[in-house]
Amino acid sequence: MHDPGHEHPPIVRACHWIIALSLAVLIPSGVEVFAAFPSFGDKVPQADLFVPPSALRLGGWLGGALQWHFTFAWLLTIAMASYIAYQAITRNGRQVLFVRRDVHGVWPMVRHYFLFGPKPANSEIYNPLQKMAYSIAIVLTVISIVTGFALYKPAHLSWLANAMGGFRLVRVWHFGAMCGVLAFIPGHLVMVALHGWKNFAGMWTGR
Amino acid sequence: MLPLASAALLLNPTWRREAIERGLALSDVASATVFNGHHLAPVFADHEVTPFERYPLNSYLTHDPEVDLDDWRLDVSGLVHTPGRYTIDDIRALPRLRQNTRHICIEGWDVVGSYGGVRLRDFLTAIGADTRARFVEFRCADDYYESLDMDAARHPQSLLCDEMYGRPLSREHGAPLRLVLPTKLGYKQAKYITSLRVTEVLGPKRGYWVDQGYSWHGGL
Numbered sequence: 001m002h003d004p005g006h007e008h009p010p011i012v013r014a015c016h017w018i019i020a021l022s023l024a025v026l027i028p029s030g031v032e033v034f035a036a037f038p039s040f041g042d043k044v045p046q047a048d049l050f051v052p053p054s055a056l057r058l059g060g061w062l063g064g065a066l067q068w069h070f071t072f073a074w075l076l077t078i079a080m081a082s083y084i085a086y087q088a089i090t091r092n093g094r095q096v097l098f099v100r101r102d103v104h105g106v107w108p109m110v111r112h113y114f115l116f117g118p119k120p121a122n123s124e125i126y127n128p129l130q131k132m133a134y135s136i137a138i139v140l141t142v143i144s145i146v147t148g149f150a151l152y153k154p155a156h157l158s159w160l161a162n163a164m165g166g167f168r169l170v171r172v173w174h175f176g177a178m179c180g181v182l183a184f185i186p187g188h189l190v191m192v193a194l195h196g197w198k199n200f201a202g203m204w205t206g207r
Numbered sequence: 208m209l210p211l212a213s214a215a216l217l218l219n220p221t222w223r224r225e226a227i228e229r230g231l232a233l234s235d236v237a238s239a240t241v242f243n244g245h246h247l248a249p250v251f252a253d254h255e256v257t258p259f260e261r262y263p264l265n266s267y268l269t270h271d272p273e274v275d276l277d278d279w280r281l282d283v284s285g286l287v288h289t290p291g292r293y294t295i296d297d298i299r300a301l302p303r304l305r306q307n308t309r310h311i312c313i314e315g316w317d318v319v320g321s322y323g324g325v326r327l328r329d330f331l332t333a334i335g336a337d338t339r340a341r342f343v344e345f346r347c348a349d350d351y352y353e354s355l356d357m358d359a360a361r362h363p364q365s366l367l368c369d370e371m372y373g374r375p376l377s378r379e380h381g382a383p384l385r386l387v388l389p390t391k392l393g394y395k396q397a398k399y400i401t402s403l404r405v406t407e408v409l410g411p412k413r414g415y416w417v418d419q420g421y422s423w424h425g426g427l
Contacts, residue, residue: 021213021214033315034315036313036314037312037314039316042257042261042316043312043317044261044263045261046316061420062313063416063421064420066231066313066420066421066422067230067420068227070422071226071229071233071234074230074237153241153426153427154309154311155246155390156241156242156243156246156426156427158248158249162249167309168317171315
């Protein structure tokens, strides 16, 4: 059945895959950067939180990781800005924007997915739990971009780091936002798998 | 299909290397564009300064360049009015400055240090440097080398530093003269400086770490 409301516009599809590719590079290269100083505290004395295994890293060393990280950080920024601008201007974003009236619908969906509860009726394209997950993922990605710029320019954008509690905390927020995005991905992939090939293909073709 | 094409591009090692090196170079263009020679990096009160004994040192313990402090000269060349070999007293005769600024390492750690010295800008004026020239290159006693854009070299917080924590610069911190650049990452702030050259064209040796893959601009 062909339903125009279920089509992803080309710009949304392009942004989705550029963002996916960017995150696939940014997360492991960021882990490699973290491995160069795996702490959020002082350098002397240095207390390592944990040293990430090399299988989770990309870039080979700090310099290589930063080449990956900066290249794809720009790509992510451009794709994310394009996506948000498009969704806001066309108001297509209302499909996924989690708003106050969605709050009461979250628990029934959780009960349905995880506790074998009945499937709640849903008149919208995305159910309240989906809207919440997508909205949080978008906000976390934006936070990772903004904290990234604060880390990139702590002198020229010192007001930004100060607004976030200072340079050291910015590293914590950047890392935290990455963990949040990371938490979104498995759930997203499981849902795509459950809802089948048609859904996955639709993100490429729009149908 | 654009995302698939870019993913395919990354599978070829040569293209991949080219792509990410260009990506970082693009980032350097952005850094140079937003660099504002009048914007000051944050400064700190004395009580916020990291204690001297907790100020990190990197490779000093494995290679002390054993600079002969009595015989030390700064070799000045390139697009300057008065090239030559300058003594530490020549440099110290310029107006002095002390500042508490943050030193940020590319690894992610930071310290707030107390630094004293003279403005690199004042020294460039004293030697009659052509300030329309684009770059300043530095060589060091430990075979380290670096280069700066003229905007950063002329930044009011960029120091030729001969003093830390109110005491003459110690050997492990780069005696007798090092760079302190609060608007640049740590690896740009060369220690044990022995020569300074003002140039319009960068040589093949742009920076010890830069030549291995770090950002050349390194601007914060």
